[in-house]
Every structure is written in structure tokens, then in C-alpha cells.
Amino acid sequence: MTFLDNLLKEFASLVWGLPLLILLTGGGLFLLIYSRFLPFRFIGHAFQVLRGKFDNPDDPGEISHFQALTTALSATVGMGNIAGVAVAIAIGGPGAVFWMWVSAIIGMATKFFTSSLAVMYRGTDSEGRLQGGPMYFITEGLGKKWKPLAVMFSVCGLVGALPIFNVNQLTQAINDILLAPNNIEVGFTSSLIIGIILVGITSVVILGGIDRIGKTAAKLVPSMVALYFVLVLIILAVNIQEVPKYFGMIFSNAFTAQNFKGDNFLGGALGGLILLGIRRAAFSNEAGIGTAPMAHGAAKTAEPIREGLVAMLGPAIDTLLVCTLTALAILVTGVWQTSDANGVSLTASAFAHSIPGVGKYLLLLCIFVFSISSLFSYSYYGSKCMSFLFGADKKHLYNYFYIGSIILGATTSLSMMINLIDGFFALMAIPTMLATIMLAPKVLNAVKVYVAKLKNEKGLN
Template identity: 80%
Template sequence: MEKLNQLIADFASMAWGLPLLILLVGGGLYLLVLSRFLPFRFFGHAIQVLRGKYDNSDDPGEISHFQALTTALSSTIGMGNIAGVAVAIAIGGPGAVFWMWVSAIIGMSTKFFTSALAIMYRGKDSNGELQGGPMYFITEGLGKSWKPLAAFFSVCGLVGALPVFNVNQLTQAINDILLVPNGVTVGFTTNLTIGISLVIITSIVILGGLNRISKTASKLVPSMVLLYFVLVVIILLVNIQEVPKYFTLIFTDAFAAKNYTGDAFLGGMVGGLILLGIRRGAFSNEAGIGTAPMAHGAAKTTEPVREGLVAMLGPFIDTIVICTLTALAILVTGVWQTTDANGVSLTASAFGSAMPGFGKYLLLICIAVFSISSLFSYSYYGSKCMAFLFGVKNKGYYNYIYIISIILGATTSLSMMINLIDGFFAFMAIPTMVTTLLLAPKVVKEIKAYKNRWHQNEL
């Protein structure tokens, strides 16, 4: 078992290794230059689209631009933003945050291209319904002969969308923040209770299909982002004298790597820090993995560029706004230097020190809602992969596998299973990015055509 465990751990670190980062970061940079830095030029227009200025209820699709973005965000805003940032700072210090920002800016261009393609090349499922996502833009954009690549994406999606890691971390957070400090003995029974509660909440939402998932996400996600924002602003106000120092340190430490304690990379500590920050950023905003295009591909629109613009706001909200809030909370309270805690516990220490008594509980509410909302969207992604591989009539079976994995995630610390899922999740990026790079020139053509149409309409 130990050998198998090590083998799967090596598989996960290989999957998230240098080749994937080159594909995600190098590919994203290429797309950023190819689009002539479109995320910056069209940022204001993207917000207008998101606010519903161009919505048309007669357009094909199932959900609005806003619902598509909140569904996609509900899967990316979660443990990556709260625990992942803490891990990055614990290993890399303040400089890691800068490289997470770099990964977000690159990720914005990737999200734009992948989600524009999800609308440009929508395919039909076995019921004849319009569907979007990497498996459809592979077969529709590159041709039927590429179907094995689409099937590879879907198989990886079936495993990669299982929520074992998320549930495992949420259970740990509930135990560490709520139960243990209040004298509750935690064990199999308490974990099973958490697991069953999560199954009941998740089942009510996911069995209602995409419409119920998107409606729930569009209510939960914005209100939790706002609560989290307010809480961190309070922490920053309590420690206001520390804010300028640490904000400057994020930039200076990014190139000095004085607080980096990980392994060197490309011959230096700065290389190791860049790798850490970009990897954590990519893990947090999932740009290029291929999950978000499945949500954005269901949007009611006939304009691929518009949906791409809405999608590119995802990494901005996810990494530049929320990860920065978490990072500043951890830095200005000083807990990153005074405690050995890591992950969620480190973020909880920051909230506890700035708001004694109740800070940790408010953080737990945010963690719980972020984690539970991501359970909704991942079930949708997994069942969509199931429908592509085995037909729509069989996609319901995925929900049963999904529910069993929630119980497993809550009651066991199956590091082997978590690593396996992590590895498959990373592998989803290979077909997504390869196809996006091949079809990118068609998106650029579409950008030009869209600009002409848009300017004519505005005139």
C-alpha cells in the first residue's frame, strides 16, 4: 500500500509539474499577446455584459451571463483561495502573492479564449440539446477525428470533478475551528454526520439540474464574496499601520525571495518562488483546466466574444481580489511568522487574532459556503462529462458516485485518492490547452468581427 501511495503521489506531482505549467503559463502568455492584451482593453465592456446590458432571453442557451460566471466562480472560489494562499505564504512568504497575480493576468486571457470557444463550437448531446465545453469544441472545432482527445478530457473530468479534497478540507476546518475548541471529541461519527449533512444539501441542489445550480450559485457567491471582503477590510483597519509595509513587501520579496523556504528551481530561490506562486494561482483560478467553459458554454448568447469577456473576469475576482484579501489578512496580522499552522488553520489564526472570539466562526461560514457551492458546480461538470461519454440518459448515475465520494471525503483522509483526483484534474488541461492554442486564430478573427458589429450598434 505504501508503494502504491507513493506511486500515486508521484503521479500527482508529475501531473502538476513543469510541463503543465509551461503549457498553462506559456500558452496563456501566447494568447495574451495574440489578443493584443484584450483583458485590459475590454475590461469595462466585460462588466457591462456581466450586468446584463446585452442580455437577450431569445438567445440559445440555458442561463444568463451572470449565472454562468457565478456557477464557474462557485467551483474556483473555495479552498484554493483560503487554504492555498496560506500554503503559498507559509512556504514562500509575501513574494508568492505577486506570482499568483501574474498567473491570474495570464489566466484571464486563457479563460477568455476557452470560454469564447465554448460558445463558438457548441455541440449537441445525445438528446439533441445544445452543449458547450472542451469536449464539444474539440469535436466541433477540430473535427470528428479528434474525438479520442475529447473522450480523454471527459474521462479525466469524471475523476477530476470528484469532491474528495474539498470535502476533506471542509471537514477539517469544521473540526479545527468549531468542534475541537468547544470540547467536542471528533472522530468517525462526527465526520460521518458532516458528510451526510453535505450530501443532503448537495443532493437538493444538484438533482434540480443546471438551472437550480446556477440560481443557487448566483445568490450565494456574490453575498459570500461581499462578506469575506468586509471581514478582511476590518482586519486591515485593525492593523492599518502594517498594510503599506506588507503591500510593498509583496513586490520586493517577489524578486528577492528572502522568505522562501521551499526547493530551488532553475538554479535559484526566485525560480522556486515563481513556480510556487504560479502553481498556486493556476490551482486557485483553474484557467486552462477546462471546467469553466462547461458553465460558460451554457450561457444564453450568440456572441462568443461576450461570453469570453465575462469568463475572463473569473481569475480577476478569484485570484486578484479574493486571494489578495486572504494574503493581506495573513500578512498584516503577523501570524505567518508567529505560528507553525498551515493551510486553513493559518487563515483562521489571522481572523482569530484580529477579531478575537468571533472571527474564526465568520471565516468558517465563508469557507462552508464557498466549499458547498463548489460541490454543486463540480457535480454539473462531472455529469456533463458522463453525458458526453455514455449519453444523457446515463448521466444521472454520476450523481450517485459523486454522493458516495462526499461521504468518503468526510470520513477518511485518503491522501491516495486525493492525489489521484488531483492528477486527473491537471490532465484535463492538456486537451483543453492544446485545442485552444490550435483554434486561437479563429477566436482572433471573431474578436475583429465582434468589434465591428459592436461599434455599428453603439453608433
């Protein structure tokens, strides 16, 4: 197991090298500038679309704009926000948060382009059903000669969509917060039982398809984000005198790498800190990875640009809001310096410190819902990859493989799981970003048409 752990660490480090950093961050920055900062100019209109102002029940697709966003968010607002931020701070200190923010701002442009393309170039599966996602916008937008890129994305997606990190951290949270303090023996057996229970819950929802996943996510995600928001505001109120100091340290430490404990990158600690922030932000909001376009590609709309505008709200909600809340909770309570805990256990320490008694149990409730909703969405992503590779009649087979992997995630180490998923996420980003950059002019042409149409409609009104 130690050999496998080291192997996966080397694999993740190799694929998350300078070429991918340039492609993901440099490519996203190019899209942001190329679009003339469109995500920020149209943010008000994006919220109007999200509220359903432009919904048309006769449009092609399976789920509403709101359900598409909450399905995508149910995958991204999860353990990446609670455990992933804790991992970033434990290794990089407050400065890691700044580079997560930078990645999120760039990621808004990336999400806009990838999700617009997911609707613009929808294809059909072997059963003739309309589908969207990087594998389809590669083959439909770039042509059949680019199919190897689509195959690469789908093969990596079969592994990248596995729920093992989420399950691993949920199991750790239940063991540390619920079982161990109540003198219930924690070990392989307790983790296995948790895994079996999660298998049962997940099976009920994911075997019902995207419609059931979308409806469940639309109910669960907003309420849990609201509860989490309130809990962190309580922690910040209790430690209000510390907030200005640590908010300032997020900026000052971003360029000094003062508290960085990880591996150097490009010859220095600052390079290592920047890479850490970008990796954790990519895991959290998934901009450029290609997962969210698979959910947004199922949206009931005939206007690709509308769906792109809704999708771009994802990194803002996920990283700029939820990840920042987690980071401040960990920083102002001081647990990042006084605790040896990592991942979700570090976040739990912050909640227990400022909201004694019930804090860690309310966090566990949020963790449980975030993790469960992530399990639903990722199964949809993996089954779409399976359908593209082997035919729609085989996609249900992925769900059984997926459900089995829940047991693996519940009973293995954090470092092994995070490196495995990190590595395959990186490989998924390569075809997604290459195709998106090549097809970007098509999106901008569609933007011009869409804006002109909006102006005409306003003129008529």
C-alpha cells in the first residue's frame, strides 16, 4: 500500500506539472481577456436566467437552468470546499487561499466557454438522446478526426468521476465527529459499515437518472449552503477580532509563501504555493476539468450563451463564497497552527472550537448532504463517459462499478484518494481546455448574436 501511495503521489505530481498549469490557468486567462471580461459584465443577466425568467418548457434538454447549476454545484460544493480547503491551508497557510481566488476568477471565464459549447454542440448517444459535454463538443465542434481527444476525456472521466475522495472524507468525518467521541470503536469495520450505508442511499437516487438527480440536488444544495453560511458567520462573529488580521495574511502570505510546507515548484516555495492553490481550486470548482459541462449540457434551453452565463456563477459560489468561508473559519480559530489534523478533521476542529457542543454535529450534517449530493452528480458524469465509449445501453453498468468504489473510498487513506482523483482530473483538463480554446471564436460569435437579440427584445418591449 505504501508503494501504491507513493506511485499515485508521483503520478499526480507528474501530470500537474508546468504544461498543465499553463493550459489550465493560462488558457483560462486567455478566455477571460478574449471575452473582454464577459463573466463580470453579464453577471446580472446570469441571475435573471437562473431565476427562470427566460425558461421555455418546449426547449430541448432534460432539466432547468437552476437544476443544471445545482447539479453541477452538488458535485463541486462538497468535500473540495470543506476538506480540500483544509488540506490547502494545512500545507500552504493563508496564502493558498489567494491563489484559489485567482483560479476561481479565471475559472468563471472557463466555465462560461465550456458550458456554452456543451449546449452549442450537443450530440446524440447511441439511443438517439440529446447529450452534452466535452466529448460531444469535441466531436461535433472540431470534427470526427479529433475523436481521440474525446475518447481520452471519457476514459479519464471513468476514473475522475469516482466518488472515492468524497466518501473517504465523509467516512473520516463520521468516525472523528460522531463515533470516536461516543466511545464507538473506529477502524476498518466502522468504515466498511459506513460505506455500505452510503451504497444504499446512493443507489436509490442514481439509478433514477439525471431527472431524479437534478430534482434531489435542487432541494438539498441551496439549504445546506445556507446552513453552512450561517454556521461560519457565527464562527467569524465569535472570533471577530481575528478576522482583519487573517484576511490581510491571505494577501501578504500569497507572495511570501511564509507558511508553505509542501514541495517546491519552479525552483521555489512560491511556485509550490501557487500550484497548491490552483490544484485545490480546480478540485473544488472543477473549472476547465470538463465535468460541469456534462450537467449544463442537459439543460432545457435552445440558447447556449444563457447556459454558459448560468454556469459561470458556479466558481463564484463555490470558491469565492463557500471556500472563503471555510478558510476564514479555519484561520480565525487558530486550529491550522495548533492541530495536527488534516482534511475534514481540521475543519471540524474549527467548528468545535467556536460552537462548542453542537458545532461539529451541524458541520457533519452539512458534510453529509454535500457529500451525498456529490455522489449523485458524479455518477451521472461517469455514466455519460461510459455511454460515449461503449454505447448508451452499457451506461448502467458504470453505476455498479461506481457503487462498488464507494467501499474502496471508505476504507483507504486520504493521500492515496486525493492523488488518484487529482491525477485523472488533470488528464481530463487537457482535451477539455484544448478544444475550448480552439472553439472559443465560435462562442464569441454566438455572444454577438445573443446580445443583439436581447437588445431587439428590449426594444420591442
